[in-house]
Amino acid sequence: MKKLLWMLLVVILFFIQYSFAYLHTQGKEIVDSNGNPVLLRGIGLGGWLVPEGYMLHIPGYGSPTSIRNRIVDLIGEADTEQFYEIYRANYVNEEDIILIAEWGFNSIRLPFNYRLLSPEDQPGVFLEEGFQVIDSLLIWCERNDLYLILDMHCAPGGQNPDNISDSDGEAKLWTVPANQTRTVEIWREIAERYADEEWIGGYDLLNEPVLPQGYDNSHLRSLYMQIRIAIREVDNNHIIFIEGNWYATDFFQLTPQFDVNMVYSFHKYWNETDQSSIQNYLTLRSSYNIPLWLGESGENSNSWFFECKRLMEDNNIGWCWWTHKKIETVTSPLSSPISFAYQQVLDYWNGQAPRPSSIFAKGTLFQMAGNLAIEKCEYHPDVVASLFEDDFGDQTKPFKNNGIPGTINCVDYDLGINGVAYSDKDFERTNWDWSVYQPWNIGEKYRNDGVDIEKSENSSGTDYNIGWIEDAEWLKYTVNILHSGIYNIVFRVASSWGGGKFRLLSNGQNISGDISVPNTGGWQNWQSISANSIGLSEGEKVIELYFITGGFNISSMQFIALGNGLFEEIDNYTLVGKNYPNPFNATTIIPLILANNTYVNLGIYDINGNLVITLVDSEISSGVKEITWDGKDNNNKNVGAGIYFYRVRVDNKCSVKSMLLLK
Numbered sequence: 221m222k223k224l225l226w227m228l229l230v231v232i233l234f235f236i237q238y239s240f241a242y243l244h245t246q247g248k249e250i251v252d253s254n255g256n257p258v259l260l261r262g263i264g265l266g267g268w269l270v271p272e273g274y275m276l277h278i279p280g281y282g283s284p285t286s287i288r289n290r291i292v293d294l295i296g297e298a299d300t301e302q303f304y305e306i307y308r309a310n311y312v313n314e315e316d317i318i319l320i321a322e323w324g325f326n327s328i329r330l331p332f333n334y335r336l337l338s339p340e341d342q343p344g345v346f347l348e349e350g351f352q353v354i355d356s357l358l359i360w361c362e363r364n365d366l367y368l369i370l371d372m373h374c375a376p377g378g379q380n381p382d383n384i385s386d387s388d389g390e391a392k393l394w395t396v397p398a399n400q401t402r403t404v405e406i407w408r409e410i411a412e413r414y415a416d417e418e419w420i421g422g423y424d425l426l427n428e429p430v431l432p433q434g435y436d437n438s439h440l441r442s443l444y445m446q447i448r449i450a451i452r453e454v455d456n457n458h459i460i461f462i463e464g465n466w467y468a469t470d471f472f473q474l475t476p477q478f479d480v481n482m483v484y485s486f487h488k489y490w491n492e493t494d495q496s497s498i499q500n501y502l503t504l505r506s507s508y509n510i511p512l513w514l515g516e517s518g519e520n521s522n523s524w525f526f527e528c529k530r531l532m533e534d535n536n537i538g539w540c541w542w543t544h545k546k547i548e549t550v551t552s553p554l555s556s557p558i559s560f561a562y563q564q565v566l567d568y569w570n571g572q573a574p575r576p577s578s579i580f581a582k583g584t585l586f587q588m589a590g591n592l593a594i595e596k597c598e599y600h601p602d603v604v605a606s607l608f609e610d611d612f613g614d615q616t617k618p619f620k621n622n623g624i625p626g627t628i629n630c631v632d633y634d635l636g637i638n639g640v641a642y643s644d645k646d647f648e649r650t651n652w653d654w655s656v657y658q659p660w661n662i663g664e665k666y667r668n669d670g671v672d673i674e675k676s677e678n679s680s681g682t683d684y685n686i687g688w689i690e691d692a693e694w695l696k697y698t699v700n701i702l703h704s705g706i707y708n709i710v711f712r713v714a715s716s717w718g719g720g721k722f723r724l725l726s727n728g729q730n731i732s733g734d735i736s737v738p739n740t741g742g743w744q745n746w747q748s749i750s751a752n753s754i755g756l757s758e759g760e761k762v763i764e765l766y767f768i769t770g771g772f773n774i775s776s777m778q779f780i781a782l783g784n785g786l787f788e789e790i791d792n793y794t795l796v797g798k799n800y801p802n803p804f805n806a807t808t809i810i811p812l813i814l815a816n817n818t819y820v821n822l823g824i825y826d827i828n829g830n831l832v833i834t835l836v837d838s839e840i841s842s843g844v845k846e847i848t849w850d851g852k853d854n855n856n857k858n859v860g861a862g863i864y865f866y867r868v869r870v871d872n873k874c875s876v877k878s879m880l881l882l883k
Contacts, residue, residue: 241418242457243367244481250459250511250538260367260421260513260538261607262327263320263553267546268311269353270331270373272384275546277558279570283383284333284374290569294581303582306589308353311545314360315594316554320544321364323553324608327421328366329515329540330357331373333386338406343398346409358419367421369461369540370410371515376402380430380467393443394435400443408450415455422459423451424485424515428467437465437473448479461485461513468515471501477510485515490652493527495535502535511538518542519551521660522606522668523637524648526613529606541607545597547588550661550668553604554597562588602667605635616641616762618698619667623842624756625707625781626793626815630765630774631666631673631684633695642695644670662688671695677744678712678775685712685775687743689720694766702813702844703787703795704758709751710778714740720772724751725764731755737772746775753782787813788875794818796868796875803880804851810835810866812845821869824849832859835866851881 241253249257267275273282282290292300320328336350354370361368377399378387385391393399407425414420425447429440444462451460460482464471468487477484486501495502505512514532518525518541525541532539545554558566561584567573576584590596602619606612616634638647647670651658661667663674665684672688686695709724709732718739724732732751740747756779765777781787787795797811810822822836833854835847849866853859861883867876 243421243459244457245459245483245511247509248505248511249536250483250513257536258326258538259533259536260327260540261325262329262367262369262538262540263325264329264331264371264516264540264543265312265357266331266543268308268331269336270333270384270386271307275543275549277547277566279566281383284386286383291585294565294576295578295585299578299582303585303589306586307592310589310592312357314363316544317357317360317364317366319594321366323604326366327369327538327540328357328361329369329371329424330354331371331427333374334372334376334403334406335374335386337410338402343402343405346406351413354414358414358417362419366419368419369421369424369515370414371424371427372403372407373427375399375426376406379426380428381432382430384428391430391432393429394431394439400446403443404446404450407447408454411451411455411458415457420458422461422483424461424463426463427516428463428487429465430467431465437470440465441474441478444474445478448482452479456481459483461515463487463515471504475504476508483511483513485513487516488514488528489517489519490649492650493524493531495531498531498535498537501537513537514539516540516542521638521648521670522602522612523670524650524660525603525606525668526637530613545592547592550600550664550666551603553600554594555600556588556592556597559584559587559591600668602635602669606637606668609635613637613640616696616698621842622697622699623815624699624701624779625789625795625813627776627778628697628699629682629684629776630686630695631671631682632697633671633765634698634762636696638670640696642669642671643693644672645690645693646670646672674773676773676775678714678746682712682775685714685773687773689767689770689772689774691767691770693770694764696762696764698760698762700760700843701756701758702815703781704756705787706782707754707756708780708782709754710748710780711735711750712746712748712775712778713737713772714743714746714775715772716741716743717771720770721768722774723766723768724754724777725766726756726761728764731763734768743773787811788877790868790870790873790875794820794868794870796877798877799849799866799879803882805882807848807850808879810847810849810868812840812847812868814840814842814845817841818870821867822847823867825865825867826859827863827865832864 243250252258271284271287338346358368374386375393377392377396378385379393381387381389381391460479463485491497501512514537543552546552547556548558549555564573565584568575616636619635620632622628634641646659648660649658660670662672665673673684674687676682676685715737720737721734723730723734731754781789787797789795793815795813799808799810817839819839820836823834824832826832851858861881863880865876865878867874
C-alpha cells in the first residue's frame with residue numbers, strides 16, 4: 221500500500237511539474253517540455269552583481285563589501301551609489317546578452333548577492349529595485365532564447381570564508397542559524413516571483429559552499445532540503461541545482477537526491493581534463509540516475525578550455541564558463557582596459573602611491589565603469605573559438621588575414637590547441653595548489669594560449685611580441701601568398717645574451733636556413749635580421765616558425781617581394797603589374813596585388829601628361845585585383861590611338877607604366 225501511494229505521489233508531482241514548457245530532468249538528462257535533451261552551454265555574468273577583487277585588479281582580491289568600502293572612502297556614499305549605477309549599466313545590458321547568444325551560448329548563470337534582494341539585518345524585507353535587475357535580464361534572455369539560472373553567490377553570513385561569498389572571513393551561514401532562516405526565506409520569495417517564468421532554467425541554491433570545522437555535509441544537506449521545501453511550496457516547475465561541499469566538489473552525504481527535479485552541479489578548475497578527473501561525478505550520475513552540470517569552469521588556457529568542454533560533451537554534461545567580461549584579462553571573451561588613471565587608484569590601494577583627490581578618484585572610477593561597455597572592450601575570438609569550434613583541437617584556422625607580401629605579427633599565429641597551432645612548454649594549469657605557481661601564459665597578454673606574449677616596445681610599431689622562448693617551441697601561420705616569386709624576409713628580434721636560433725618551415729621543409737639571433741643589448745632592444753632570396757609559390761599555405769634554441773624575443777616577419785619582371789613593388793604591401801594585352805584595341809587589364817586594404821589612386825594619362833580618366837580613387841581590399849580600361853575618358857568618349865600611361869599612387873609612392881592603344 222505504501223509503495224502504491226509513493227508511486228501515485230510521483231505521478232502527481234510529474235504531472236504538476238511538467239504541465240508547462242520548463243526545463244526539467246528526465247533520468248540522467250535535462251530536457252525541454254517535449255522531452256528533447258538540452259545540453260546547457262552557458263556563461264556566467266561574474267563581476268556584475270558580485271564584484272570580485274581579482275576581476276577589477278584590486279589588491280588583496282577584495283570582497284564586494286570591502287570593494288565598496290574602499291570606494292566610499294575615496295568618493296563618499298552618494299557618488300559611490302552613482303558609480304555602481306554606471307558600473308551595472310555598462311557591465312551587462314541587452315547588448316551583452318545579444319552578443320552572448322550570437323557567440324553560441326544557450327544559457328546564462330547569474331551570480332547574485334542576497335543583499336541585492338533583501339537588506340542586511342532586515343528579515344522579511346525585499347528590494348523591488350533588486351528584483352527589477354533580474355526581471356530586466358530575464359526579458360533580455362527570453363528575447364534571445366537563453367535560459368537564466370539564478371545563482372546565490374553570496375548567502376547571508378557567507379557560505380564559505382572567502383571574498384567570493386562576501387563573508388567577513390568566517391562562513392557564518394553555518395554557525396548562525398538565523399542566516400539559514402534568511403536564506404530559505406529569500407529563496408522562497410525568488411521562487412514565488414519566478415515560478416511561472418519559462419526562461420528561468422533553474423535555481424543554483426549555494427555557490428561553492430565550504431563548511432567550517434565541526435560541520436559536515438549532513439548540515440549542507442539539511443539546509444538544501446529546507447530550501448527545497450520552501451521552493452516547492454510555491455514552485456514545482458524549476459530545476460534545483462545542488463553544489464557539493466568544498467567549492468562544489470564533494471557530494472558525500474548529499475545522495476540520494478531529495479527532489480524529482482534536481483541536478484548535481486560540480487565545478488572544475490586547475491586539474492586534468494581526462495576521464496578520471498570526473499569519474500566520481502559520473503559514478504554519482506549512474507548510481508542515482510540524475511543529471512550532472514558543470515556549473516562553473518574557466519580561468520585557464522584555450523587548450524584547457526577546449527579539452528574540458530570536449531570532456532563534458534563527450535559525457536553528455538552541460539557546462540557554464542566563467543565569465544563573460546573582466547578588466548584587463550585574456551581568459552574572458554571581453555576585456556575592459558585599465559586606464560593610466562585607474563592604475564593610479566589601484567596603486568594607492570596597494571600602498572604604492574599617494575591618496576588621490578576625491579575629484580580625481582571620482583572621475584577615474586566613473587571612467588572605469590564606463591569602459592565596461594561592449595564598444596570599449598577588447599574582444600577575444602580565440603576564447604569563444606575554443607568553446608564552439610569543434611575542430612579547434614584538430615586543425616588550425618587563421619587568427620588574422622596574413623597576406624604575403626606584407627608584415628605578419630608573430631602573435632597572430634593560427635587558432636588551435638597546443639600541439640596543433642603552436643607548441644609551448646607551459647600551456648595549461650593543472651595544479652590546484654596555489655602555493656606552487658604553474659603559469660599557462662607567462663605574459664598573459666593579447667591571447668589566452670600557452671604562448672608567452674608581452675607588451676612590446678618594438679620601434680617598428682608592433683604592439684606585442686613573443687617572449688620567454690624555449691627550445692623546440694613553434695608557431696604556425698596560415699598565409700595567403702598573393703603571387704609566386706622571390707622574397708626577402710626580415711625578422712625583428714631582441715635578446716640580452718644571444719645564442720638563439722630559429723628557422724621558417726613550409727610543408728615541413730626548411731625554407732630559410734637556420735637563423736642565429738645576436739645579442740641585441742636587451743629584451744626590448746630590437747634589431748632586424750634577414751633571410752634572403754626565399755622562393756614562395758602563390759596560394760594559401762601554412763608556414764611554421766620553429767625555435768631551435770630559445771633565449772630571445774621575436775615580434776614580426778616582413779615578406780618583401782623582389783622584382784621578377786612582371787610586377788613592380790611600390791612598397792612592401794603593393795605591387796603593380798604590366799597591363800595585358802599590350803598593345804590593345806578595345807580593353808586592357810591592369811593587375812594589382814595588395815597585401816593590405818590600401819587607398820589607391822589609378823589614373824590614365826596621355827603622352828602630354830594630361831589626365832584622361834581616373835579609374836580608382838578609393839580604398840581597395842587586399843588581394844589580387846584586375847582593373848579594366850576600355851579606352852574611354854572621363855566624359856565616356858573614346859580616345860584616339862597612341863601611347864598612354866597608367867600611374868598607380870599609394871601614399872606618396874607611385875609606379876608609372878606605358879601602353880599602346882591601337883585602332
